[in-house]
Amino acid sequence: MYSLLLAIIYIAFISLGLPDSLIGAGWPVMHQDLGVPIAFAGIITMIIAGGTIVSSLASERVTRRFGVGVVTAVSVGLTAAALFGFSTSGSFWMLCLWAIPYGLGAGAVDAALNNYVAVHYAARHMNWLHGCWGLGASISPFIMSYTLTSGWGWSSAYLIVGILQAVLTFALLISIPLWGKVNPVSPNADAHEESDDPAGRTHVPLAQAIRIPGVLLILTAFFAYCALESTAILWAPSYLVTERGVAPATAAAFASLFLLGITAGRFLAGFFADRIGDQQLIRGGFVTVALGAVLLALPLETTVVALAGLVILGLGCAPIYPAIIHSTPVNFGRRNSQAIIGIQMAAAYTGSTFAPPLFGAISAWTGMWILPLFLAVLVALGLVMSERLNARVRRRVVVR
Structure with missing residues (x-):
């Protein structure tokens, strides 16, 4: 089954x-x-x-x-x-x-x-x-x-x-x-939570879920990630054409490679995700995205570096979303995970919906050159929030 x-x-x-x-x-x-x-x-x-x-x-x-x-x-x-x-x-x-x-x-x-x-x-x-x-x-x-x-x-x-x-x-x-017969006990949940609520059926109101320590941190990190991903998908081709002199057809092709990089990166990450853990995947993903943003921003005569930066940015994005979701039962307990993941999805859709038009408005005032900086700010926000949550989780484990 x-x-x-x-x-x-x-x-x-x-x-x-x-x-x-x-x-x-x-x-x-x-x-x-x-x-x-x-x-x-x-x-x-x-x-x-x-x-x-x-x-x-x-x-x-x-x-x-x-x-x-x-x-x-x-x-x-x-x-x-x-x-x-x-x-x-x-x-x-x-x-x-x-x-x-x-x-x-x-x-x-x-x-x-x-x-x-x-x-x-x-x-x-x-x-x-x-x-x-x-x-x-x-x-x-x-x-x-x-x-x-x-x-x-x-x-x-x-x-x-x-x-x-x-x-x-x-x-x-x-x-x-x-659905109710397959592996009913989570390998990712705390033992005391499983014994208190083995089926995980206790309702957790949204207001209560948001007040759980660390939830606002991961919501901010998730918002930042989805905002940067959707902004890169929509605006990276225009940036490559206007700021790096890339031909429109080439920019469109590399925009597809960005999406394929996310897809291929997730399949690749699956082979070692269990060994290195969700925290390392999130951290490594944000750092790789930062490297891609830097390569996009470098004012070089060749366009190869900027194009490579977009592909690297996609590979960095790959493990972040799955790792944030998969770490939720570990960070907050199985009993709370459904409520918190629901809020995370809402944060994700909010970021992916409003960040691209926000960048569009900003770039109309400053110019398209600001895209790498915009992405870098979102990377910094996501990385800082996720690292703060990791520190909180480590302190909780030490106390126990």
């Missing part, structure tokens, strides 16, 4: 990544067909982000009430329904309407699955699973490209991904009895 459920979770993470890059890949055509400005893509993504934040914050109560298997199946089903809605939408307001269940489903399943894997599986699986998310996010632009070049239109891409999500929903519904 352990292997069967793990295989289903791997497939679920691939499926989770599939819809995330569809809008970006199809919007150049979609906005023309819908008769709206190209900037309106931000409205849809903001609605989706709002839904994910709300459902992430509610995930702890919902998951404890219905169980992670039910929440995952229903959430993926909700996402599938939203994708079918996208495929039939002939106007912009309909896309906005279907973006609501899209966001609600995505946030709930993200928080529920991440906590389940953090509690029940080793660190290597968390890295590989998030690598699978990157694989899914890399596949969907090809699906959109195929449907557009074949003359089927952008709606067919949403239909195809919606069908894949519906098939996964059926598989998840069948697998619901397995």
Whole structure:
């Protein structure tokens, strides 16, 4: 059962990544067909982000009430329904309407699955699973490209991904009895917590979870990481073109390599994650990102260094997200992990939603040259907050 459920979770993470890059890949055509400005893509993504934040914050109560298997199946089903809605939408307001269940489903399943894997599986699986998310996010632009070049239109891409999500929903519904039987005791939780609440069913209100010592530190670190990742994804190609003289086609190609670097880096990190631990992965990731930002900033005549810096930046980003999630039961206890991971997801979506437009506003005033400095500030914030949490955890262990 352990292997069967793990295989289903791997497939679920691939499926989770599939819809995330569809809008970006199809919007150049979609906005023309819908008769709206190209900037309106931000409205849809903001609605989706709002839904994910709300459902992430509610995930702890919902998951404890219905169980992670039910929440995952229903959430993926909700996402599938939203994708079918996208495929039939002939106007912009309909896309906005279907973006609501899209966001609600995505946030709930993200928080529920991440906590389940953090509690029940080793660190290597968390890295590989998030690598699978990157694989899914890399596949969907090809699906959109195929449907557009074949003359089927952008709606067919949403239909195809919606069908894949519906098939996964059926598989998840069948697998619901397995979720409570696989490795019910966490290898990452304290013994006294397991004995006090072996099933981890005690409700932890959000207000109580936020007041747990160290939670605000990890929320800030997670916000900083997701802010820098999303800012680099959106603005690095423009920076390379305007500040480093890179050809637009080359900048676009290396932007893809940045995402592939995150995906490949997570698969690679999985092979040694259990040996070096989550703290070292987070620390090493932030330091590597800092190195990439420095290489981006160097005012050299050659563009090779800046391009290499972007790839290194992606490799550095790779282990941070999975390691922060996987370390949550260790840092705060299994009983509190679902509530805290839900808040972490909300912090992540907040950072990835608001940091790119914030940088856009700053760069309009200062110039695009400030991107490496902006990333460096976020790296410093994330690293300092995570190190402060590590120090707090070490003091707690010594006291015990």
